[in-house]
Amino acid sequence: MKKFIASLLVKSLTKSLRLFRLGGGTALPGLLAEKIFPSLLSELKENFSKGIILITGTNGKTTTARLVTNVLKAQGYRVIHNFTGSNLTRGILGQILIETDFRGNFKADFGVFEVDEATTEKAARALKPRIILVTNLFRDQLDRYGELDKVASIINDSLQWASEAIILNGDDPLVSSLGRESKAKKIFFGIITPNFSLSKSVVDLNHCPLCDEELAFASRLYGHLGDYKCTKCGFQRPNLDVSAFDIKFNDDFSLSFNVNLKGEVIEVRSPLYGIFNVYNFLSALSLCTALDIDPKSTIEVLSEATPAFGRLERFKVDSKECIILLAKNPVGFSINIDTVKRDRRKKNFLIILNDNLADGTDTSWIWDVDFESLKEEDFRFAICSGIRAEDMALRLKYAGIPQSKLEIINDVKQAFQRAVSLINDDERLYILPNYTAMLEIRGYLAREGLLKDFWRSQ
Amino acid sequence: MRIEIFYLYPDLMSLYGDVGNIITILKRCEWRNIKCEIYEVKVGERADFRRADLLFMGGGQDRGQRIVGNDLQSYKEEIKELVEEGLPGLLICGGYQLFGKYFKTKDGIYIPGIDVLDVWTIGGDRRMIGNVIVASTLFGKLVGFENHSGRTFLGEKVEPLGKVVKGYGNNGKDMLEGAIYKNLIGTYLHGPFLPKNPQVADWLIAKALSYRYKEEISLEPLDDTLEHLAHNSQERRAYTAKTVHI
Numbered sequence: 291m292k293k294f295i296a297s298l299l300v301k302s303l304t305k306s307l308r309l310f311r312l313g314g315g316t317a318l319p320g321l322l323a324e325k326i327f328p329s330l331l332s333e334l335k336e337n338f339s340k341g342i343i344l345i346t347g348t349n350g351k352t353t354t355a356r357l358v359t360n361v362l363k364a365q366g367y368r369v370i371h372n373f374t375g376s377n378l379t380r381g382i383l384g385q386i387l388i389e390t391d392f393r394g395n396f397k398a399d400f401g402v403f404e405v406d407e408a409t410t411e412k413a414a415r416a417l418k419p420r421i422i423l424v425t426n427l428f429r430d431q432l433d434r435y436g437e438l439d440k441v442a443s444i445i446n447d448s449l450q451w452a453s454e455a456i457i458l459n460g461d462d463p464l465v466s467s468l469g470r471e472s473k474a475k476k477i478f479f480g481i482i483t484p485n486f487s488l489s490k491s492v493v494d495l496n497h498c499p500l501c502d503e504e505l506a507f508a509s510r511l512y513g514h515l516g517d518y519k520c521t522k523c524g525f526q527r528p529n530l531d532v533s534a535f536d537i538k539f540n541d542d543f544s545l546s547f548n549v550n551l552k553g554e555v556i557e558v559r560s561p562l563y564g565i566f567n568v569y570n571f572l573s574a575l576s577l578c579t580a581l582d583i584d585p586k587s588t589i590e591v592l593s594e595a596t597p598a599f600g601r602l603e604r605f606k607v608d609s610k611e612c613i614i615l616l617a618k619n620p621v622g623f624s625i626n627i628d629t630v631k632r633d634r635r636k637k638n639f640l641i642i643l644n645d646n647l648a649d650g651t652d653t654s655w656i657w658d659v660d661f662e663s664l665k666e667e668d669f670r671f672a673i674c675s676g677i678r679a680e681d682m683a684l685r686l687k688y689a690g691i692p693q694s695k696l697e698i699i700n701d702v703k704q705a706f707q708r709a710v711s712l713i714n715d716d717e718r719l720y721i722l723p724n725y726t727a728m729l730e731i732r733g734y735l736a737r738e739g740l741l742k743d744f745w746r747s748q
Numbered sequence: 749m750r751i752e753i754f755y756l757y758p759d760l761m762s763l764y765g766d767v768g769n770i771i772t773i774l775k776r777c778e779w780r781n782i783k784c785e786i787y788e789v790k791v792g793e794r795a796d797f798r799r800a801d802l803l804f805m806g807g808g809q810d811r812g813q814r815i816v817g818n819d820l821q822s823y824k825e826e827i828k829e830l831v832e833e834g835l836p837g838l839l840i841c842g843g844y845q846l847f848g849k850y851f852k853t854k855d856g857i858y859i860p861g862i863d864v865l866d867v868w869t870i871g872g873d874r875r876m877i878g879n880v881i882v883a884s885t886l887f888g889k890l891v892g893f894e895n896h897s898g899r900t901f902l903g904e905k906v907e908p909l910g911k912v913v914k915g916y917g918n919n920g921k922d923m924l925e926g927a928i929y930k931n932l933i934g935t936y937l938h939g940p941f942l943p944k945n946p947q948v949a950d951w952l953i954a955k956a957l958s959y960r961y962k963e964e965i966s967l968e969p970l971d972d973t974l975e976h977l978a979h980n981s982q983e984r985r986a987y988t989a990k991t992v993h994i
Contacts (some may be wrong), residue, residue: 432764433877433895437809496759502815504791651878651989652893654939657768680981684943684974688768688775693974 293387293394296323296330300387317376320384331383332416335401340367341454342401342417343577344410346445347425347465349622350570351377351404352598353562354425357574359402364591365583367399375598377406379413407441408434414451422449423457423577425569427464428513429494429658430619431650438494442468449474455580457573460528461515467499467525477580479532479572481511481565482550494621500525511565512628513621532576534558534568539632543602549575551585560593563602564629566622600728602629605740607710611718614731617641618649618724620658626722627663636717639672640709642702642727643682649725653678661689671712673697675705676727702730749965750783751956754797756805756843757816758788764895766806766840768940772949773802780968782953791819797826800835802956807841807896807938817859820846824862831864836931836955838948840941844927844934845869845898854897865934866903867918867927873897876916879986880937882925884910890945891982892937900936902927909935914986931955944982946975 303319323330335342345355352375359371372385382403390396405413407427414422427442435441442464449456449469459465460478469476495514498505503522510516519526530550537547543563549556549572560571571592578588597603600616615630617623630637645651664672664686672695674682679698686696699705706721713719723731735741755770770786777784789795797803808816831837839847848861854871861868875897882890890910899919902908908918909926917925917936926935933948935941942949950967957965 429763433893436875436895437763439809439811493759497811497815502811645985645989647990651985652764652895652939654765654768654893657765657771657940657943658762677985678981680974680978681940681944684978685768685940687974688771688943690775696974698977 292327292330293334293390295394296327297387297390297394299323299326300384304384304388317378317381317384320376320380320382320387323387324380324383331379331386334383334386335417337396338370338398338401340399341420342403343421343423344414344417344419344448345402345404345423345425345573346407346410346448347423347459348407348428348430348619350425350566350573353567353570353601354423354573354577355402355404356598357570357592357595358577360595361574361578361583361588361591362400362402362581364587368397369400369402370396370398371402372404375404377404378409379416382413382417408444410445411448414448418451418453420452420454421457421577421580422452423573424459424465424468425573426459426462426515427494428619428621429655432655433650433652438464442499457576457580459515459569459573460530461511461517463505463514463518463525463527464495464499466528475580476528477531477576478528479569479576480527480530481537481568481572482530482533482535483509483517498523498525512625532572532579534572537565537568539563541634543604549589551575551579554585556585556589558589558593561596563597564625566625567597600723600732603741605735607740609715610710610713612710612721613718614721614723614728616725616728617722620655623656623659623722627660630720631663631667633718636668636714637720638669638709638713638717640705640719640721641672641674641682642676642705642721642723642731643674643678644676644724644727644730645678646726649727653681656682656685659685661686661691665690669695671695671697671709673699673705673709675699675702676723702727703734706731706734749957749961750785751777751801751953751960752785752787752799753802753804753956754787754789754795754800756789756803756820757791757808757812758806759790760812760816761806761808761843763807763809763812763841763938764893765939769806769838769840769942769949770804772940772942772946773804773953776946776949776970777953779970782957791815795823797823797830797835800830801960802952803827803835803837803839803932805837805839805843805846807843813842813846817846820862821860827862828864831930831932834931834955834959836952836959837933838942838952839865839932839934841896841936841938844936845900847932847934848900849903851898865927865929865932866905867900867934868903869898869900871897872899876920878915879982879989880915880917880925881913881983881986882910882915882917882937883913886928887945887947887951889913889983890937890948891979891986892935892941892944893939893982894936895938896936900927905929909933931959943975944979946970946972
């Protein structure tokens with residue numbers, strides 16, 4: 291009965307929300323169901339015949355969860371996945387309930403859920419996952435999380451609930467230091483000897499997470515990701531079970547690289563772009579390998595995956611090409627700037643900055659982004675939009691970008707129309723929104739028929 | 749003309765966009781043809797603070813503050829003496845706390861500061877987070893963002909930076925924010941405090957020049973239209989934005 295009521299509630303509410311285009315509509319109904327039946331999530335876990343997988347970390351949750359889901363579905367498994375990116379326990383519950391039948395029952399093999407960093411422990415306690423994967427940890431939304439070490443400690447607590455394996459980014463010293471008390475098998479992924487240097491961004495961790503001594507980096511990819519060693523206590527990058535090397539960024543926004551999987555080298559070409567996606571690819575591959583899925587068929591599916599919504603999404607207005615690059619925290623933004631700079635075509639910018647709860651209400655982080663490196667780029671305009679457009683324009687002014695190139699239009703729709711009217715046919719418009727700004731611009735573009743609603747694009 | 753900025757422990761004490769303040773001072777000097785050099789003070793080296801014309805220190809995580817705290821003690825007397833002579837500086841959040849007398853954590857652990865500012869801090873359970881508006885006699889209206897669990901109290905030797913109009917300020921009780929002693933400012937308004945309050949940036953630059961050249965120096969005004977737009981946008985959000993509590 292409980293399941294029936296909860297399922298009816300969630301389905302009817304979600305349908306209404308989507309009908310009126312108020313959003314993907316799983317979080318609010320899920321929240322109601324959670325309030326009425328607090329133990330429901332934990333009870334529902336029994337219905338997953340093959341168990342549950344949780345994916346957490348600062349960047350790459352959505353894409354990794356999506357990649358893993360693609361592979362599992364290609365294997366014929368039934369998968370429930372919170373693809374809308376609604377990643378608090380309410381979003382996970384909402385997603386499960388919406389996939390139930392009219393009696394409130396469902397049959398699924400796997401649950402693949404991305405989960406908000408600060409919620410990981412709560413979700414893991416309720417869902418008792420087989421595997422937990424941690425992508426990376428960077429400063430993000432410090433107004434919600436307090437500080438990075440606090441987030442790391444919450445995730446560390448959650449790892450005790452992983453029954454089978456813990457998959458960790460070996461290049462991230464804060465992540466690789468987690469789970470030391472856990473008995474589950476540990477699997478590390480990472481990138482070996484970068485043959486390129488990336489845009490500089492603020493470094494979140496210079497010191498050993500175990501003993502506070504300064505870390506020595508033999509190589510550093512970006513932020514605090516790299517090949518590190520503590521000279522005092524011996525903590526160092528672990529041996530990588532799954533790794534990538536020889537990464538090439540191709541002009542058609544694809545990636546080529548080699549993967550080393552337990553000694554076997556496999557060549558990969560992927561329509562995903564940007565260094566983040568190499569990590570996402572590796573984390574998905576590590577996860578599927580841990581689930582005993584054949585690596586060859588995994589790589590086949592992964593090599594066909596297209597980006598998740600708002601992550602390097604391309605569309606055209608008449609003959610003008612626009613690219614959306616979600617940019618919601620300092621390291622993510624800095625890497626996006628690096629991606630933009632690799633594009634040799636002429637380009638202009640629409641940067642949208644909101645300060646809603648889901649973004650983090652503190653916009654200070656934009657000063658940690660390396661906008662200074664945009665100075666050398668040849669572009670005609672950067673329109674700043676969103677609730678905090680003025681802050682973004684001010685940041686760009688202090689990055690040395692001439693004020694004559696800057697324009698402030700708070701309204702997202704008007705800003706987009708203005709940007710499109712200004713670009714030439716041979717130029718690209720890069721749209722760099724933070725989280726709610728991305729939902730806002732995508733919502734507008736979907737209404738205009740330029741993009742699909744994200745809950746349909748699955 | 750030139751000034752030398754001592755940026756204390758940038759790798760550990762630059763939590764919330766604090767580097768924005770350094771960028772602001774650099775740019776506002778550059779636009780006026782004032783040469784600006786930055787010396788980064790790192791843990792374990794011997795810095796000569798007598799060369800400094802301006803101090804800056806941001807906020808850090810507990811880990812950062814722990815590592816930095818001991819190192820800073822070794823400069824205690826030197827910094828104290830120079831600040832008495834008029835060395836200007838800006839200290840934010842953790843930097844503000846460490847320049848005070850002590851920090852007592854909520855578990856009762858006593859961490860000594862360097863006692864340059866007559867302030868002390870007591871750890872609290874609830875973090876004070878959100879946009880802040882401050883009314884300052886010296887600077888007029890100031891805006892910023894705060895995120896701290898420490899409650900700071902002022903002794904007799906310091907003046908508050910201003911009165912809290914919106915937000916929590918030093919401790920959420922006496923409605924005061926920050927502290928000023930001679931030419932040294934401590935505040936909880938973290939991250940890009942100076943770009944949105946350019947009058948404070950210019951005050952610091954002028955004080956640094958006057959300190960270095962031992963004469964009163966005033967600055968050419970700049971076009972601060974964009975600075976004021978961002979200032980006003982944050983002021984509006986101080987009244988309308990929702991805040992979280994953790």
